[in-house]
Amino acid sequence: MRMIFERYQEIIPEFSLFQEMIRESLPIHIRVNRLKVEPASVVNSLKQRGVHIKRMGSRDNTFYLASGLKSAGNIIEYFLGFIHPQALTSCLASIALSPERNSYVLDMCAAPGGKTTHMAELMNNTGLIIANELFPNRHIPLGHTLDRLGTLNTIITAYQAREFPLREKFDYILADVPCSGEGRFRKIRESKDYRETKQMARFPEMQKRIILRGFDLLKGDGEMLYSTCTYNPSENESVVNFLLQKRDACLLPIETGFDYQPGIHGWRNERYDKQLGMAARFYPHFVNSVGFFMARIGKQG
16 A cells, blocks of 8 residues: 655654544534534534534533534534534644633634634634735635624734734734645545645745744734644744744743644754744644644743
């Protein structure tokens, strides 16, 4: 059986289990939206209709595995804004950042809006979230998501993330950047394979510019979460290492309640700051969801 992502064999632990997991379909996870409904009400309603619901993580979370639910976006609870289908690891980005109520927040690359609306829920619709999305054709679905889920503390802007104006400083910044998306790949049939494109080689340079601008937009005691859904160290640890070299930044602990592996300290001929061990790598054979990378960042002093 041919290996997938073979180049990462040296950095992904229990690589044979990883190979097995990415040959299975992604499970359907839903996030219950507390801005509109209590989780117990939704869970009971779905169970009565024969959907097997399992809570994921602690009782404080609103994440559920919905086995047997073929299309989470085609049920009444979706249209009412009671639930939002979202990869479990995607939900964990907002948990890792955990913006407090009444905060000033920037989501640098906001579409399609899952993380934006989750942060609004965590903030109980207080404060202000700037949902920045460069491409106008993504504003309509982003706005629909905000409206459907009852998000009231958010406005949409359309700046290049790497050139977002420096006029204001933020308490929290989410930089969930465009990436090669390797973590989303599942080989569910033999004819399906992962293919790289020429565009992917340009991601690291763009990501480095975004992370620098995000850091420069932070208040002195602010926090930023840098995240991708890829395994490639060139888009993950290397980008964060670049920030550590260019700015007085430091990495902060990540708490999500789910298993993850620490960031790596080197890749090929490149060595990274020892702080990268505080970053988090989420692999599908540890958390059955999209592969994810996160680094929580603050300012020194």
